[in-house]
Amino acid sequence: MSPVEMVAIVLAGLAAGTINTVVGSGTLVTFPTLLAFGVPPVTANVSNTVGLVPGSISGAIGYRRELTGQRSRIIYLGIGSLLGGVVGAALLLVLDPGAFEAIVPVLIILGCVAVVLQPRISAWVARRHEATGGLPERGAWWVWPLVALTGVYGGYFGAAQGVLLMAVMGIGINDSLQRLNGTKNILAALVNAVAGLVFVIVADVDWLVVVLIACGAIVGGQVGATWGRRLPAPALRAVIVLVGIVALVVFLA
Structure with a gap:
């Protein structure tokens, strides 16, 4: 690998770390970069997943203030993410590479639509739970299984994992988008870590690819946290949808 290619991979890792912290889908930067430099697809996917783990941790640290008071929620949802990540990693190793091609675009579209409609859907969900004392701190009952399924997707491929997590949590958990974004960073880090371990x-x-991506992603995690935490809810929602649309276009292309 030439010095120019090495620098390009570090920069791709920086961009991916930034995007992952704010929204998710940083894989759409690093994965095509690795393919362009001749890294085999499965090796690229595996190495990319491992390399992005330090960036996810860096982004989670950058959101530490938003994570205050969420320990119980993170442990509860984190178990689902860990289990899903293991299953997703196993599927990557045993299934045909094109097995998820039909479902991935559908998931991304549903995630974008859910994020756009999140305020209205969240209000409807909250009204449904008012008679029983409101939504629990951990969220509606269906949040955990959907987070686990998102972990399966994240362990398998991961692009737009953050969009799906924000859609699920934004609707089923009564909290601000910024606090949920901090939670999303922890859950994505868990999925990447356990899949990477597998x-x-x-x-x-x-x-070498892992180290190069990790170096860039660690810096990118801090950059993403610095700027992402400043976005008001409507702007953050718009960024999430924009990234989701880009993910869909790139995947279909």
Whole structure:
């Protein structure tokens, strides 16, 4: 690998770390970059997942103030993310690479629509729960299984995982989008970490690629936290939808 390619991968990691912290879908930057430099698709996907773990942790640290008071929620949802990540990683190793091609665009579209309609849907969900004392701190009952399914998707591929998580939590949990974004960073980090651990044990990992992506993603996580935390809810919602649309276009292309 030439020095120019190495620098390009570091910059791609920086961009991915920034995007992942604010929304998600940083894989849409790093994965095509690796393919362009001749890294085999499965090796690229595996190495990319492992390399982005430090960036996810960096972004979560950047959102530490928004995470205050969410320990119980994060542990509860984190278990679902961990289980889903393991299943998704296993599916990547045993299924045909094109197995998810039909469902991924549908998931991204549903996620974008849910984010756009989130205020109205959230209000409707809240009204439905008023008679029983309102939504629990951990969210509606269906949040956990959907977070787990998002973990399956994240462990398999991961692009737009953040969009799906924000859609699920934004509707089913009564909290601000910024606080939920902090939670999203923790859950995405857990999915990437457990999937990465599976890949390290059983798959072919390109450790040079991992180190290069990680170096950029760590810095990107801090950049994303610095700017992402300043966005008001409507602007954050718009960014999430925009990234989701870009993810859909790139995937279909």
